[in-house]
Amino acid sequence: xxxxxxxxxxxxxxxxxATGFDYPVGKPDSKGYYKARGFWPNGHLGEDWNGRGGGNxxxxxxxxxxxxxxxxxxRDLRMGWGNVVIIRHVFKDKTxxxxxIDSLYGHLNERTVVLNQRIKKGQKIGTIGTNHGxxxxxxxxxxxxxxxxxxxxxxxxxxxANYYSPSSFxxxxxxxxxxxxxxxxxxxxxxxxPGGNPVSKKTRIATNTIKKSIPTETLKIPIPKARTTKKPxxxxxxxxxxxxxxxxxxxxxxxxxxxxxNPPSVISSSLDRPEPKKRxxxxxxxxSRFSKESKPRSNRSPxxxxxxxx
Numbered sequence: 365x366x367x368x369x370x371x372x373x374x375x376x377x378x379x380x381x382a383t384g385f386d387y388p389v390g391k392p393d394s395k396g397y398y399k400a401r402g403f404w405p406n407g408h409l410g411e412d413w414n415g416r417g418g419g420n421x422x423x424x425x426x427x428x429x430x431x432x433x434x435x436x437x438x439r440d441l442r443m444g445w446g447n448v449v450i451i452r453h454v455f456k457d458k459t460x461x462x463x464x465i466d467s468l469y470g471h472l473n474e475r476t477v478v479l480n481q482r483i484k485k486g487q488k489i490g491t492i493g494t495n496h497g498x499x500x501x502x503x504x505x506x507x508x509x510x511x512x513x514x515x516x517x518x519x520x521x522x523x524x525a526n527y528y529s530p531s532s533f534x535x536x537x538x539x540x541x542x543x544x545x546x547x548x549x550x551x552x553x554x555x556x557x558p559g560g561n562p563v564s565k566k567t568r569i570a571t572n573t574i575k576k577s578i579p580t581e582t583l584k585i586p587i588p589k590a591r592t593t594k595k596p597x598x599x600x601x602x603x604x605x606x607x608x609x610x611x612x613x614x615x616x617x618x619x620x621x622x623x624x625x626n627p628p629s630v631i632s633s634s635l636d637r638p639e640p641k642k643r644x645x646x647x648x649x650x651x652s653r654f655s656k657e658s659k660p661r662s663n664r665s666p667x668x669x670x671x672x673x674x
Contacts, residue, residue, distance in 0.1 A: 378546040382431035382455040384539045403529045410506035423501035425492045429483045446495030447472035456541040470504035471495040514554030
């Protein structure tokens with residue numbers, strides 16, 4: 365009995381039935397680990413397992429397969445998942461009906477199994493990780509009834525119709541009826557998932573064209589043309605050029621600026637200056653004033669105690 369709707373093209377692989385199931389950490393009875401977060405429908409669809417040391421003390425601890433099966437997913441999905449391994453198991457329930465489940469192991473630090481690899485119960489499939497440092501080290505563990513879910517949980521009802529409570533399932537199926545017959549298990553049942561490492565945007569298309577070799581004599585190397593400045597066709601470039609270029613000044617203003625930039629030499633300035641007037645002493649002035657040759661300024665008698673005789 366296969367639960368869920370399978371895509372059109374499905375491959376089948378013959379594997380033996382699982383003899384029973386065990387916890388993915390601290391085998392056989394999760395010794396040294398505890399369930400930090402449980403399962404509930406429409407919420408957390410798995411269980412988070414941590415080491416009792418707390419923090420990242422369990423980083424790198426081994427993670428084991430809960431039962432015999434085949435790897436149907438082994439990929440680094442990045443985003444909120446990190447390294448993920450999904451194993452498909454086929455078993456007989458207590459009523460001897462054939463059942464299939466998928467066990468998911470998320471946030472792994474490393475994966476030690478590859479796609480389509482047959483797995484034994486208790487075999488190491490990876491180690492506990494942090495999803496590239498996003499979380500504190502722990503194992504996210506799920507068990508699905510619907511083998512078409514894959515990584516598309518949003519497309520399916522988050523109820524017991526598609527999921528098992530992991531601990532309840534393991535405790536109810538520690539031992540399963542066995543047989544030596546092989547059973548055909550469907551693989552490639554997941555829809556494509558876009559997560560994972562980024563893919564190059566450049567696509568390479570295969571063509572049947574043949575590259576012909578060209579002789580060197582016929583090769584022509586193009587010579588770049590000299591750049592020519594185009595005259596502005598609109599008024600805006602002219603206005604911009606007028607604002608950037610220096611303003612045109614009158615000849616008089618240019619002469620003043622030129623004189624300031626080039627001041628006259630000391631020799632030329634001394635020649636152009638008028639000679640300073642010689643200073644006459646007090647005695648010489650008195651002599652020139654009261655001498656016979658000098659004429660009186662007026663007919664009035666001179667001032668003083670001793671007027672001059674005529």
